[in-house]
Amino acid sequence: MDIIRVATTSKPTAVAGAIAASVRQSNEAQVQAIGPMAVNQAMKAIAVARGYLASDGFTIICVPIFIEVYVNEGKRTAMRFYVEPR
């Protein structure tokens, strides 16, 4: 399962589609965001995906955790959201 990386410029509906597809296929999705704007886009996407998946009978929840990632030369703190059916 691939990690769904969310950027400031990501469209929440497109990310939501990727989350929904991952949950349907793998019963989970992992979403990663670095920085406040990307975290906001990720949460919008998860809220939208919740609507998409509700019609399939899935009620999704998310578990937010901090992780360290290496980007270019430096270490950054990212947020990772584990999305899965309740």
Add this chain to the structure above:
Amino acid sequence: MDIIRVATTSKPTAVAGAIAASVRQSNEAQVQAIGPMAVNQAMKAIAVARGYLASDGFTIICVPIFIEVYVNEGKRTAMRFYVEPR
């Protein structure tokens, strides 16, 4: 149970303390944020609260939804996060 309102200037650790207290007392917490920076602070706070509550044996999850709120003269879209033990 009161809604925990998170602002751009809210300290994640302080909000996390309020979330943890609410979950211990009521078995749930409701966190509300308006705007990208506040959503980011809210998610940081939930991730920190997850650590606080893990030591009490709670594994918390969150369910993000959009809601309409009335602020001053206008209607705004807020994000509400329902936090509860898994």
